[in-house]
Amino acid sequence: MSNKLLTIAKEVVRLAEKKGAQGARVSVYRSRQSRVEWRDGKLERLRESTRMGLGVTLIADGKYSSNSTSDLRPEAIDKFLTEALAVTKLLAADKHRKLADPERYKNPHTGDLKLYDTTGIAAVNAVERKRAARALEVAARGAPGADRIVSVSSRCSDSVGESALVCSNGLEATRRAAAFVVTAATYVKDAGHRKPVGWWYGVERQRAKLPSLASVGREATRRALMGVGSKPMPSGRYACVIENTTAARLLRWLLAPADGRLIQQKRSFLADKLGQQIASPLLSITDSPHVVEGLGSQTHDGEGMATRKMVILEGGVLKNHYLDTYYASKLGRTPTTRSSTNLVFSSGRNNLSQMLDAMSTGLFITGFSGGNSNPATGDFSIGIRGQWIERGKPVQAVSEMNLAGNHLTFWKRLQELGNDPFPYSSVCIPSLRFGKVQFSGK
């Protein structure tokens, strides 16, 4: 199939050039997703989809547009390109718009990243998905405290995607990847009409590496029960541990302003921070595109540039920005890459339980809610839930509280990283322990 997609992509590039584009980048993709959703002892939804489409970036007379369609009939593509080019030519010229430097296409990673599990894809079918979804529910209902359960939903899904990327200045690349997902969500009874929810999941490139269905179901129920009887603590400055399952949400806000567009548009508090200490010396982060079986692994970025390992933070010092060809040109700098792949963190020595012991008293944050972060100033504020910890042990479920700060001071209060990088995300973040930070509660 990848060869067929490559043929289509090459043909679209040829056609775009024939119609007057000086540069064209074309991606063609095909994906399939199958999913079984199960709820309270019976099938809830069965979903199957096959998707195909193409995206075309055009540069004509120094002008730029990007276009996509799911209508791949040859006559439709022809008409689509004609119109897209005509629209492009009505825009203002932009000297910074160009395809990536072809030198950057060269020497991509060639090893097997094991992103496509042929055996796993062959083994899974509708019957198997139903069996797995049912087993997740059984496990959730078999966990301690199950008499509080109101409802259990579970899901088993898998997807495969193939794509081809062709640039008119000399790139032809293909990609094939699969992913397998199992999830369970448990709702439990609480005081009044409250029904706290807990969920757990696994996502893997290789099906055999998924966590056991029993462990996923049980964990969903355990996490729901953790929310029973929750209440806000008084407002104050407390130490906290942020669980690895949820810490990526804050980390993404720290790194989002490293994006070239925000920097060029003067909306980034990281614009002038290269080479400066912006976080605790304990924090080092590397963008690592070639992690075997990595959820964010890729050999080429969206512009076709061969991906490279890139240090983002080293000992808390900001080392790189994310710059695509366009915004790098506007800023007069060398492109790095447009967006993150896998983020790999410096690792600590202690597990979560030891980190809670080290904190002794404070908040253990197991989930975030809502919130936002101002990329221009670094101010952020976000809802939290979790547990109040005394002597390293949970003593009270917590909800209806907020955590607030400014990234440039907040991350300097990081005191410890755990030894537990989260496996089910491209942000492989461990649990994090902070000194006293500002919480609002009752």
Added chain:
Amino acid sequence: MSKNKGVDRRQFLKVMGAGSAVISAPMLVAGCTPKAGLTRTDTTPRGAHTTYFDGFGVDIGRIGRTLARGLSRGGDFSEVFLQHKVSHWLGLEDGEVNRAYTTVALGAGIRVLKGDATGYAYCEDLSEKALLAAATTAAAVADGTPKARPAPLAAVTVPNRYIVDVPWTEVGVDKKVPLVQRAEKYARARDKRIIKVTVFLSDETSRILVANSTGHLVEDHQPMAVLSVRCVGEHRGKTESGGQSVSAMDGIGFFTDAVLKKAATEAADHTTMLFGAGSPPAGTLPVVLAPGVTGILLHEAIGHGMEADFNRKGTSIYASRIGKRIAPKGVTILDDGTNVRLRGSINIDDEGTLAQKTTLVEDGILRSYMHDLISAKHYKLAGTGSGRRQSFRYPPVPRMRNTYMANGNQRPEEIIRSVKKGLYAEMFSNGQVFIGAGDFTFYLKHGRMIENGKLTHVVKDANLIGNGPKVLETVDLVGNDLEIYSGAGYCGKDGQRMPVGFGLPTIRCGAMSIGGRKS
């Protein structure tokens, strides 16, 4: 359009199928009046059951055979949802309109129900082979032999709440560029501290057809217009950013000079007002919500919990509370699809049910959930026209449309005067809710402190958190100044993103936890 002599309908649709108008093509619409043009009335099947999708080779016979295939394994109900959607995006940055994005989506979603279980599949090719293959996949939700055949299809005519003179697919980029440029000019002219302005104009034209095995067949033409302005300002070494958007189910006529100017100047004002702003204190304070965008409170704190799927499953904090008092007297909350041209308005929902105005809470009493066909059947009620989906790639679920609180009788200034110390919340950017526990948050972009009944200094960037039912119980003053937010609101649920509207008069609630940075 079919009445427009000189334009071959099939040829015209093929052009649309390929993409969009490059420059405006008035000759294509010269014969169209608002009622006879590309409107609801025009697309109503009549006579030989001609539909918009006839132009793509999908006739009534093919739809009927697809519905029959859906029932081939014993399903109770089958449905075909056809969609052709053309979206454009035009952007200005650093003074130049130099980027454009176009997306064309064409496909069919096939749904089969067996009890309350759903089989769903879609295809992006409207050939009979592709439609039947998708129907076969969806039919597998059942595992038996066919019980019934689909009823003969009978087209339904519905009133149109968003007639457009010229559909967006016929509006060229030449007509849009000046609008974007004017918006930038207004933003820059507002304040010399504005150093960067980005503007985008996006439009959508979605043509949908819903047919199901009960014989129901209905079509709709859904236009959408959005303009967004974002500013960056610099003042004494501080950088701040703010924005504003406007949106409606409308054509290019929506973007009058007054609309452009209002969006642009508000974007500039939302930026410059932050220079002197600080963080509110961390802790709990009574909150007065300004009218308009603060309707996010209703959406998050109450609205999602009243979507019937969560109640049917027993997982909402509002499950089994119909007929019970959940708010003080004087609080009436509606979810309304019938407002003319509002962002969340619909003629029909995405299951083909007529849009309605649904009273969720009447004078404090919970009266109704929002239903799709599955939940309406579960509760043995008529649907509320709330079954919505992002596109043919998704099954419909109960969703909000335009959610707002009815006016009370308080004057807004009296409400502010009634608070000794509190927060006056003016602009929110986003929110989230946990349906089961009822805990919700919403993010304050800016507001003002209330001290001794007066509005004082500006505060910004704080998350507010509370429990929906508890907050609703504390709404004790309702203003007479209902304002529906005119910007581009989105709602995410079940992996689907939908345009929605919301609104609120000035209201006073009890204390909420405010995520300020100052202790």
